[in-house]
Amino acid sequence: MQSPSLSHKDVSFLEGRAYDLRRKLLLLTGKIGGAHIGGSFSMMDILVVLYHRFLRVDPQNPRDPERDIFVLSKGHGAVGYCLVLADMGFFPEKDLDQFNQTGSRFGVHPDRHKIPGVDASTGSLGHGLSLSVGYALAKRHLKRQQRVFCLISDGELCEGSTWEAFLAGAHFKLGNLYVIVDFNKMTQDGSLAETMNMEPVRKKLESFNWSVREIDGHNINQIVEILENLPEPKENTPTVILAHTVKGKGVPWMENTSVWHYGGLDEEKEKQALADLAHYYGRNGK
Amino acid sequence: MSSTKEFIVDGKGLTWTVDTLDQLTQAEIYGKVLTDMARVRPDIVVCCADLLKSTKLREFQRTFPQRVFNFGISEQNMMSAAAGMSLEGLHPFVSTFGVFASMRACEQVRTDVVYQGTRVKIIATHSGLSFGQAGTTHHCTEDLAIMRSFARMTVIVPADSFETAQVIRALVDHEGPAYVRLGRGFEFPAYESDQFEFKIGKANKIKEGDALTVIACGVGVEGAKEAAESLEFDEGISIRVLDMHTIKPLDREAVQKAARETKRIITVEEHNIIGGLGSAVAEVLAEEGVSVRFKRLGIPDTFCQIGYPEDLYKVYGIDSDGIIKAVQEMLKV
Numbered sequence: 125m126q127s128p129s130l131s132h133k134d135v136s137f138l139e140g141r142a143y144d145l146r147r148k149l150l151l152l153t154g155k156i157g158g159a160h161i162g163g164s165f166s167m168m169d170i171l172v173v174l175y176h177r178f179l180r181v182d183p184q185n186p187r188d189p190e191r192d193i194f195v196l197s198k199g200h201g202a203v204g205y206c207l208v209l210a211d212m213g214f215f216p217e218k219d220l221d222q223f224n225q226t227g228s229r230f231g232v233h234p235d236r237h238k239i240p241g242v243d244a245s246t247g248s249l250g251h252g253l254s255l256s257v258g259y260a261l262a263k264r265h266l267k268r269q270q271r272v273f274c275l276i277s278d279g280e281l282c283e284g285s286t287w288e289a290f291l292a293g294a295h296f297k298l299g300n301l302y303v304i305v306d307f308n309k310m311t312q313d314g315s316l317a318e319t320m321n322m323e324p325v326r327k328k329l330e331s332f333n334w335s336v337r338e339i340d341g342h343n344i345n346q347i348v349e350i351l352e353n354l355p356e357p358k359e360n361t362p363t364v365i366l367a368h369t370v371k372g373k374g375v376p377w378m379e380n381t382s383v384w385h386y387g388g389l390d391e392e393k394e395k396q397a398l399a400d401l402a403h404y405y406g407r408n409g410k
Numbered sequence: 411m412s413s414t415k416e417f418i419v420d421g422k423g424l425t426w427t428v429d430t431l432d433q434l435t436q437a438e439i440y441g442k443v444l445t446d447m448a449r450v451r452p453d454i455v456v457c458c459a460d461l462l463k464s465t466k467l468r469e470f471q472r473t474f475p476q477r478v479f480n481f482g483i484s485e486q487n488m489m490s491a492a493a494g495m496s497l498e499g500l501h502p503f504v505s506t507f508g509v510f511a512s513m514r515a516c517e518q519v520r521t522d523v524v525y526q527g528t529r530v531k532i533i534a535t536h537s538g539l540s541f542g543q544a545g546t547t548h549h550c551t552e553d554l555a556i557m558r559s560f561a562r563m564t565v566i567v568p569a570d571s572f573e574t575a576q577v578i579r580a581l582v583d584h585e586g587p588a589y590v591r592l593g594r595g596f597e598f599p600a601y602e603s604d605q606f607e608f609k610i611g612k613a614n615k616i617k618e619g620d621a622l623t624v625i626a627c628g629v630g631v632e633g634a635k636e637a638a639e640s641l642e643f644d645e646g647i648s649i650r651v652l653d654m655h656t657i658k659p660l661d662r663e664a665v666q667k668a669a670r671e672t673k674r675i676i677t678v679e680e681h682n683i684i685g686g687l688g689s690a691v692a693e694v695l696a697e698e699g700v701s702v703r704f705k706r707l708g709i710p711d712t713f714c715q716i717g718y719p720e721d722l723y724k725v726y727g728i729d730s731d732g733i734i735k736a737v738q739e740m741l742k743v
C-alpha cells in the first residue's frame with residue numbers, strides 16, 4: 125500500500141539514496157580495509173527514510189535542544205549511519221575517507237563528542253535503549269514535545285539491560301519513545317535462533333506492555349507509512365517497530381549470513397559487489 | 411607476521427571476513443592449545459557471548475561442539491552461569507572482549523566467579539588498545555586495575571601468543587579463578603617459540619642489564635626488548651628487561667632485585683597508568699622503602715583517541731621509540 129503523502133517521485137528518491145549510500149559503503153570498505161557491511165545494509169532503508177522524512181534535526185545546529193533524538197544502539201552500524209549523516213549535511217562526505225584511521229573522528233563505533241549529529245557514543249551493545257529511556261524521561265520532564273527514536277539490533281535482545289529498559293519504558297509511560305528493532309535474525313556467530321532463541325519476540329514485547337508493529341524493513345512505502353502513523357509523543361504507551369530485515373541486504377552473496385558481519389574487500393570482490401548491488405536495484409552498472 | 415595495517419592497502423585490500431580472520435593472525439594459537447588441553451581434560455568447557463569466532467574458538471567448537479556454550483550477547487548472564495558450571499565441577503574457559511569481561515560483567519566476576527569460589531578462567535581478548543580503531547567503547551585500559559582489586563584473583567597479561575600458549579597450559583592445573591588479558595592476535599611476538607620456562611607469578615628475564623630495568627607486560631615486552639637491543643647496539647647502554655606477565659600475584663622479588671641492582675625502573679603497559687602494572691610495582695617499591703628513579707609508561711589517565719594499535723602505542727609512548735626516549739631521559743639525570 126502506498127502512503128497517501130508519498131509520491132512515486134518520493135519513493136524513487138528515497139530508494140536512490142539507499143542505493144547510493146550502499147554503493148558508497150562498499151567503496152569505503154575497499155578503501156579503509158574493512159567495515160560492518162551486513163548490519164549497515166540491513167538498517168539502511170530505515171535510516172534513509174527516518175532522516176530524510178521524519179527526524180526533526182538540523183545539520184546546522186546538531187545540538188539544538190528542540191531536536192528529535194536518535195540513538196543508534198547497535199553502534200557497530202556506524203559506517204552506514206555516518207554515511208547517512210553525511211548525506212544529510214552534518215559533515216562533508218569526504219571526511220569519511222578517514223573512517224577507522226588513526227586520529228580520525230570516525231571509529232568503528234560512533235562517538236558523540238567527535239561526530240556532529242550523533243546523540244550517543246555506542247558500540248557496547250545493550251546501552252542504547254536505556255539511554256533513550258533517559259532522553260525520553262527528560263524530554264517529558266522538561267516539557268519538550270520532540271520524540272526519541274532508538275534503533276536496536278535483534279542481537280541486543282539477548283542483553284538483560286535491553287529488557288530492563290523495555291520494562292522502564294512502559295512503566296514510565298514513555299509515549300515519546302519509539303524503538304525500531306533491526307530484526308535481521310542474524311548475529312555475529314550465526315543466526316539468532318541458533319545462538320540464543322528469542323521467539324516469540326512479538327509476544328514478549330507485547331507482554332512488556334509496548335505497542336508492537338511489524339513491517340518489512342526494506343519496503344520504503346511500509347517504512348514511511350508506519351512512521352507517518354506513529355502515536356503522538358503525549359500518549360502513554362511506547363511503540364516498538366519490529367522491522368523484518370535481511371543482513372547484508374542488496375548484495376545477494378552477503379545476504380542472510382553472519383559472514384559479512386564485518387569484512388574487507390579486494391578490488392575484484394568490490395567490483396563484483398558493486399555490480400551485484402546495481403543489478404539488485406535494476407541499474408545495470410550505474 | 412601480520413599487523414593490522416596490512417589490511418589497509420588503498421583500494422587493493424585483502425578480502426577477509428570474520429570467518430577467516432583467525433587464519434591471518436597468531437591469535438588462533440590460544441584456541442589450538444585449549445583444544446589440545448581439552449582432549450585430555452574432559453572437564454574443560456568453553457563459554458562465549460556471540461563472539462566465538464572473534465575470540466578464536468572455532469577450532470574448539472569444531473572439535474568439541476558439545477562443550478561450547480554460546481549465551482548470545484549476554485555477558486553478565488554468561489559470567490554467572492560459568493560460575494555455576496564450575497561449582498558443579500566443570501572447568502569453564504570464558505571468552506569475550508576484555509572491555510565486556512571486566513566491566514560489563516564486573517560484579518558477576520567479583521561476586522560469582524571469584525567470591526563463590528570457582529575456577530572459572532576468563533580469557534579476555536581485544537584488550538588494551540588492540541582494537542584501537544573501534545573507539546572508546548572498545549578500548550580496554552582499566553581492566554587490570556579492576557581485576558587486581560578482587561581478592562583471590564590471578565591476573566595475567568601474556569606478551570604474545572607463544573606465552574599465551576604457556577599460560578593456558580599452566581591454567582589448566584590452576585585451582586582458583588584467573589583473568590587473562592589478550593590482544594587481537596596481531597601483536598609482534600616477543601618470544602621465538604612457546605618452548606621456554608614459564609611459571610605463574612614468576613617474571614621472565616628477557617635481557618640482563620644493570621643501567622636500568624624496564625618492567626613490562628603484554629605488547630610492552632616486545633617493545634622493551636627491541637628498545638633494549640637498540641640501546642645496547644647504538645649507545646652501549648645495557649638495560650634489564652622483565653616480562654612481568656603476572657600482575658597478580660606480583661613477583662615482588664624480581665622487583666626488589668631490579669631496584670637494588672639497577673636503581674632505576676620504568677614500567678610499560680597498555681593500560682591507564684593508574685591501577686595496573688605500574689601501580690603494582692610502585693606499591694612494592696614504596697613498601698620495601700627502596701629509593702629508585704621510577705616512571706610509569708602507559709595511558710596518561712585519559713580516554714584514548716581512535717586509531718590503529720601500532721599508531722596508538724607510538725602516540726602514548728609505549729612502543730620501542732617511546733621506551734628508548736624514557737630510558738634516555740632517566741639516565742640523563
Ligand SMILES: Cc1ncc(C[n+]2csc(CCOP(=O)(O)OP(=O)(O)O)c2C)c(N)n1
Pocket residue numbers: 162163164166198200247248249250277278279280306308310311312371385459460461483485510514
Ligand atoms: C556488549 C557487547 N557484546 C559484544 C559485542 C560484540 N559484537 C558486536 S556486533 C555483535 C553482534 C551483531 O549482531 P546484532 O547485534 O544482531 O547486529 P546486526 O546483525 O544488526 O549487525 C557483537 C556480539 C558488543 N559490541 N557489545
